[in-house]
Structures are given as C-alpha cells and as structure tokens.
Amino acid sequence: MTFCFASSFVNRRGSKVMAEWRGVSTQQIVEKVWLSIAERRLRPGVQLKEEKMAEIFDVSRARIRQALASLKREGLVDILPNRGAFVCKPTVGEARDVFFVRRTVERCVVERLCRSATQTDFGRLSDHVDKERIANAGNITxxxxxxxxxxxxLLAELASSDFLFTMMRDLVSRTSLITAVYRKADYFNCGPDEHAEIVDAILQKNVARAVRLMAHHLDHVERQLDLREVNDYSDDLSSVFA
Structure with missing residues (x-):
C-alpha cells in the first residue's frame, strides 16, 4: 500500500480541511482509513458517515461507498442496514480466535516453503526484510x-496457494484491527529480526525450526495486546483524518 498524507485548505465555512484529498482515488481513501485505525486515531465502533467523509475527502458519496465496501471486504468495517458503516470492534474472544487460526495457517505456509522455496523466493524475502530494517531505523510508522x-x-504468496493467500490476507487485515484496538501504545510490530530468523530457517529447509520460530513470533505479537487498556480515540472524523 501507498499511504498519503494531506496538507490543509480552507473550506466554504473557513475551517481547515485536507487539500490533497481532492480527487483522491477509492484506494487512497481505503488506505487512509486503514492507517488511521492502525495508528489508533480512529476508534473501533465509530460511525463512518458518508456525507462527512465525502466532505473531508472532497469526493462523491458514491466513491465513499466504494471505499467502505472495500473496507468491509477486508474485515475492517461493518455495514449495517438502515444504520450505516462502522469501524469493526473485535472482542477479546475474536482476537484470540484470529491468533489461533493464524498459528495453524502460518504453520502450513512455512512447512510448504521449506519444501518448495527457490533462490528467487529467498531474494524477495531478504529484500523485504531489508526494507523492514530501513523503516525501523528511520521510525517510519x-x-x-x-x-x-x-x-x-509474501510468505503466503510464495507458498503458491491461492487458498492460503486469501486466508492470510483476511487474517492480516483482522490482526491489524486487533492490534490497533488492544496493542500497547508504543508497539507497532516485532521488528525485522524475528522475520529474518524465519527466512533463515526456511532457507536451511529446517521445518521444525521454522515452525517453532513462527509460533514464537505470533506468541510475541499476541503478548503485546493489553486487553485492559482504555484507548483515547476521537469520534470527530475531521480531526482523525487531519
């Protein structure tokens, strides 16, 4: 994804809104909503009102509806008949279920890659980890x-299974929402080191080690969830997307 940040302009009422959102694409709106959730600025359960969002992004309500439909497919938004669209609010039980399923799916993925990964695959994985290191070093959220x-x-893609990739895409989206709701305030990810260790185990075709490292990695992510935390979110969409 490519994320867009906006400067401001003055609307007809004289208040500041985001100039660079004029004429933005459906995907850019989706990405901005997703990032606002991930950065814990958009509260789970808040209503995403079509009219207000169309004003903020300076696009038609039809484009907003397209963006909301895409967010619904990614498991980030609920669209309720006669009520509208709301940011999903996963329960503690749902969070645990997602991690339970991820452990099973990701075990299958690394087992398959240990048998089938090519040098080209390792090159792509190594390049990805390098990008993670650069992002972490620069604190580029x-x-x-x-x-x-x-x-x-990427692991799921390289496993050459459309079914596993589709499942992983859904699980990653749901995990993003879960970590946005429950993670500790200073936590964004486990860093690239654990990913690098997993890649190394796959390169060595060491199935047992790769499976163990992936399980440890997911345990680490889940341990960062603070189910008792009360998050400070804003319901004001203008301030969220500013």
Missing amino acids: TDIIKLSGGFHL
Missing part, C-alpha cells in the same frame, strides 16, 4: 505497519 503485515502475505 506507515512503512513499519505496512511491511510487518506484508511479510506474512
């Missing part, structure tokens, strides 16, 4: 969030 989940999607 948007890239950190994007690349952290992207690593797991």
